[in-house]
Each structure stands twice: as C-alpha cells, then as structure tokens.
Amino acid sequence: MFGELVDKFDDIFKKLRGAGKLSEKNIRDALREVRRALLEADVNYKVVKNFIKSVEQDAVGEKVLKSIEPGQQIVKIVHDKLIELLGTKAEPLAPIDKSPTVYMLCGLQGSGKTTLSGKLALQAKRKNKKPLLVAADTYRPAAVKQLQVLGKQIDTDVFSLDGKKPPEICLQAKKYAEKNFFDLVILDTAGRLHIDDALMAELDEIKAKVGPDEILLVADSMTGQDAVNLAEQFHNRLALTGVVLSKLDGDARGGAAISIRAVTGCPIKLVSIGEKPSDLEAFHPDRMASRILGMGDVVTLVEKAQAVVDEKQAEELAERLRKNAFTFDDFYDQMQQLKKMGPLDSLLGMIPGVGKALKGVQIDERGLVRVEAIIQSMTPEERQNPLIIDGSRKRRIAAGSGNSVQHVNNLLKQFFAMRKMIKNVSKFKFKGMPKGSFPFQM
Ligand SMILES: Nc1nc2c(ncn2[C@@H]2O[C@H](COP(=O)(O)OP(=O)(O)O)[C@@H](O)[C@H]2O)c(=O)[nH]1
Ligand SMILES: [Mg+2]
Known part of the structure; x- marks a missing residue:
C-alpha cells in the first residue's frame, strides 16, 4: 500500500531526525520535499497546499526549534495533520438494527x-x-x-x-x-x-x-x-x-x-x-496515517488476528507448546488461521519497519501451498508424531504431494527447529499468533 510515498516519507524523516539541531531552513527544505512527495502521489494540489501551510504554522517556530528532539517533533506534527486530513476519527457503518x-x-x-x-x-x-x-x-x-x-x-x-x-x-x-x-x-x-x-x-x-x-x-x-x-x-x-x-x-x-x-x-x-x-x-484515519508515514499498523494486525483466532483454541495450543507436543496438525491449523487474515504481504506491511525491509521482495505464497500439500500427504499418525517419518515415508510423502524428498526434508528440519525455538520462548504467554514461523524459505 502506497509503497513509493512511504519510502519518500521515510527518507525525509530520516534526514530530519538525523540532523540533531535544526534550522528554520532545514525545516522548510523538508516541507518542500513533503510537498513534492504528496504531489507525486497524485494528491489534489489544493489539499497539498493547505496541508503544507498548516504543518508549517506549527513546525516553524521557537517551540519546535528549541525542543530536545526537533526532528521527532516535526514528524509528530506531520502525523497529526495527516490524521486530521484523513478525517480525524473512524466513522463506522450504520448499525444493523432495523428489520431490515x-x-x-x-x-x-x-x-x-x-x-x-x-x-x-x-x-x-x-x-x-x-x-x-x-x-x-x-x-x-x-x-x-x-x-x-x-x-x-x-x-x-x-x-x-x-x-x-x-x-x-x-x-x-x-x-x-x-x-x-x-x-x-x-x-x-x-x-x-x-x-x-x-x-x-x-x-x-x-x-x-x-x-x-x-x-x-x-x-x-x-x-x-x-x-x-x-x-x-x-x-x-x-x-x-x-x-x-x-x-x-x-x-x-x-x-x-x-x-x-x-x-x-x-x-x-x-x-x-x-x-x-x-x-x-x-x-481509521490514525492507523492509515501511521501506515503512510511508514510507522506500521500494529493495532489492525492484532485485530485481524483476534477476529480469526479462537481464544480457547489458542489457550490449548499454548498448553501443548509448553509440553513440547506441537504437531503438524497444530502447524497446519496455524497456517489456516494466518491465511484467513488476508494477503501475506499486506499483513507484513503493517509491522513497523517490515514494509520497507521487504521492498521489492516478492512474497512467494506458493511456498505456503507447497507446505500445505506436504502436510496433507502425511498420515494422521505422521502428523501427530513426525519423528517416525523415515526415508521411505519421506519418499511416499514427496510423491504424494508432487514434491521432491529435499522439500520434505526442508520442511521437517524447519518444523523441528521451530518446535525447539517455541519451547524456549514458551515461558512467555503464547497468544495464538504464529511467531517467527512465516514465511517459509522453500
Ligand atoms: N485487488 C483487488 N481487486 C478487487 C478489489 N475489489 C474488486 N476487485 C476486482 O475488481 C474487479 C471488478 O470488481 P466488481 O466487484 O465486479 O466490480 P463492479 O463492476 O463495481 O461490481 C474484479 O475482478 C474484482 O475481483 C480489491 O479491493 N482489490
Ligand atoms: Mg457488479
């Protein structure tokens, strides 16, 4: 979402934050760049003009210049004004309370x-x-x-x-x-x-x-x-x-x-x-402003997770994790929940900093499809107890899912590594969110 604009804001803000002491000229230069970035993103020119004017009013003054972190202050002003521009507060749909x-x-x-x-x-x-x-x-x-x-x-x-x-x-x-x-x-x-x-x-x-x-x-x-x-x-x-x-x-x-x-x-x-x-x-104007300014949107991400994750299921899973009894069935369930949350790249973009880090990287959802196929080709017993998967079982699973034995090996290796890692962190409360497990490199 808004890839180019996010990048430009990131650059502009980095310069501002890094400048330490700011002069009025630094600020005006930065605002000129903000103006250009908005125009290039095809924002209405009158809207841009008013926006810059109102940011300038607050940003160029003694109060900001003498503050401890002027760069940070300006980022905050731009953020606040952008929220205002987008409508300040969320406006929900009319409630469904009539018949009909x-x-x-x-x-x-x-x-x-x-x-x-x-x-x-x-x-x-x-x-x-x-x-x-x-x-x-x-x-x-x-x-x-x-x-x-x-x-x-x-x-x-x-x-x-x-x-x-x-x-x-x-x-x-x-x-x-x-x-x-x-x-x-x-x-x-x-x-x-x-x-x-x-x-x-x-x-x-x-x-x-x-x-x-x-x-x-x-x-x-x-x-x-x-x-x-x-x-x-x-x-x-x-x-x-x-x-x-x-x-x-x-x-x-x-x-x-x-x-x-x-x-x-x-x-x-x-x-x-x-x-x-x-x-x-x-x-939500505030969340959208954060995304545009490259600050991520953790609130929406958590809400999406809550909408698809069953609280009780999450508790049960946490319990199994604590006992190191995580199986391929659990793993598969987690994948399905993640898929319900929406396209993977749009999810990753909501994590602060990640959108930028992944710039230009094509998220390969086919990797997930492959993982799914491999798990589906396992017998219930193998899913519950992956340790029994020996060479001949691997060949059967590979053939059944249309993959190579190498792919099956990779998945097993990642699975065991993940199980070990989860065991180490499971002293923290596990909230049902897949942690560090996606995307797979396959
Ligand atoms: N990527 C993407 N495609 C969408 C979205 N909404 C609709 N489309 C696609 O846009 C095309 C037209 O959508 P449709 O609902 O038939 O438009 P209508 O003519 O206004 O009813 C279809 O191919 C949809 O799949 C969206 O939010 N994102
Ligand atoms: Mg239609």
Whole structure:
C-alpha cells in the first residue's frame, strides 16, 4: 500500500531526525520535499497546499526549534495533520438494527461494488446477522449470475427479479427482506463506464423508493484524482453517507485516499484490500496515517488476528507448546488461521519497519501451498508424531504431494527447529499468533 510515498516519507524523516539541531531552513527544505512527495502521489494540489501551510504554522517556530528532539517533533506534527486530513476519527457503518437495515452501493463499472457486496454480507454473517444480496444491476448480462455465484460461495441468499427495473427490484427486495426476517439488505446497483444522467436518475429513484441507511460510493483507489472527482459528483447528487476505497492492495499511489475526505467532506468508511470476501478493513484515519508515514499498523494486525483466532483454541495450543507436543496438525491449523487474515504481504506491511525491509521482495505464497500439500500427504499418525517419518515415508510423502524428498526434508528440519525455538520462548504467554514461523524459505 502506497509503497513509493512511504519510502519518500521515510527518507525525509530520516534526514530530519538525523540532523540533531535544526534550522528554520532545514525545516522548510523538508516541507518542500513533503510537498513534492504528496504531489507525486497524485494528491489534489489544493489539499497539498493547505496541508503544507498548516504543518508549517506549527513546525516553524521557537517551540519546535528549541525542543530536545526537533526532528521527532516535526514528524509528530506531520502525523497529526495527516490524521486530521484523513478525517480525524473512524466513522463506522450504520448499525444493523432495523428489520431490515439497507446499504446501497454505487460507483462506476469495475470499481468493486459486487465484490464489496459479498464482503459486507460476510461481515454481517460474522456478527450473526442475516444479509440479503440484491442484484440491481440488470444491464450487464452476467451481473446477476456473478452475484449468485458469490452468494453461493458465502452461503447468502440473493434476490433478483426478471424483467423489472432496478428501483422496482430494490423496493421488492426490501419488502421480501421484511417478510422473511433479513437483518441487512445490500443493494448491488449497476455501474456505468462514466457518470451519466440516466445512471444518476436511477440511483436517485432507488434512494427515494427504498430510503437506504447507508449510501456508499465504491471508488477505485487506483484511479487517483479521477476517484476524487467522481466522489464529488456522486456526493453532490446523492448525498453519500460514505466512501469505500477499493483496490488499496494494489499499487495505488495514495492520492485518492488522502484527498477524498478533504475535497468532498464525505468520510471514508471502509477500505477494500483484495478480491477475497474477507479482504475488508474499517478505515481509521490514525492507523492509515501511521501506515503512510511508514510507522506500521500494529493495532489492525492484532485485530485481524483476534477476529480469526479462537481464544480457547489458542489457550490449548499454548498448553501443548509448553509440553513440547506441537504437531503438524497444530502447524497446519496455524497456517489456516494466518491465511484467513488476508494477503501475506499486506499483513507484513503493517509491522513497523517490515514494509520497507521487504521492498521489492516478492512474497512467494506458493511456498505456503507447497507446505500445505506436504502436510496433507502425511498420515494422521505422521502428523501427530513426525519423528517416525523415515526415508521411505519421506519418499511416499514427496510423491504424494508432487514434491521432491529435499522439500520434505526442508520442511521437517524447519518444523523441528521451530518446535525447539517455541519451547524456549514458551515461558512467555503464547497468544495464538504464529511467531517467527512465516514465511517459509522453500
Ligand atoms: N485487488 C483487488 N481487486 C478487487 C478489489 N475489489 C474488486 N476487485 C476486482 O475488481 C474487479 C471488478 O470488481 P466488481 O466487484 O465486479 O466490480 P463492479 O463492476 O463495481 O461490481 C474484479 O475482478 C474484482 O475481483 C480489491 O479491493 N482489490
Ligand atoms: Mg457488479
């Protein structure tokens, strides 16, 4: 996320921190670099201008210059101002407390509306709410089918009506949800290639007929300033309740994320960080500012872990670790939990300093697939007691998983080394997070 911008901030801050004594000129030079970095990240130029002005007001003064660590002070000022720019505090979605609550999604074609529908449905299910997906895109031939496939994948009902216009479909869906005790209705509306009046009129009509609790614009963060302009136009016409930035996992430069709130006044509520139904995060201005400034985001990482790690399971695992009874079954479970947390590189990027260290390194998720295949080719007995795996068992496992004996050997070696290491650290409380075990070098 925001790779280049993060790097530039890192360089600028390193210079500031290293300077010891700062002069007003040092500071102005640094701010000029900040300005350039933001512009190159495609942040709206007016937003940049105001941002630099407000940082400058606080940064160039006796108080900062005479402080013990002026460089650190300036980093803090930039951080604080960036949080302000991003919206200060997180704005959660409207609670799912009606029968039904309605979320309406809109945006251009390909921005990620349908994908987001699935993510929101999954999130609702995890809170024990019953969601209904509504196929309100009747223009693209395969759109209804796409939603039905997605619905099946996450085990969620999909509402569709042949031969009706989207506003009517949405209204009927809401009635259906009322009657059948759904908690949340998610309207997956049609997009267009560009904003046009017919689209806006249709969205207006849906809004008037259904009275949604949330009107969310899905904006593709890869499109930079176009996303900002789009958000402005949608907001003027529909009075959005929030923006969802999609595809933030890609090589978006950050311009959309940093400008949208300031330009439109509309809060960013969620960010979409991948194609899988679980790749969704709440937007927290403070955490996002930390990530942009290369400070990592440990809070989100811990939350992700908590969402997928079963507390009781973690306790049991800790107990087994203390007794040195860690098996390949445990190992496999840990891998599955890690996978549920999201794409590996986006997780690593949240650890302070790691994002930078891994720059340019392609994380090879295929290594994980190989490890999985090898473990799956073991018998239950071998998984429980890996010490019995001798030469002929190794050859069988290698053949069964489509790997070489060398690969099996590597995994066993790493497993035993890890078990030993875990035993040494298990006097500390083990919280269910895989420690030092990933990624594998295979
Ligand atoms: N990498 C990435 N791809 C996404 C994300 N959201 C959607 N996509 C992909 O973008 C494409 C268009 O998404 P879709 O939901 O069909 O867009 P819609 O036309 O707005 O409904 C699909 O290939 C999705 O898999 C995201 O957050 N990250
Ligand atoms: Mg769609």
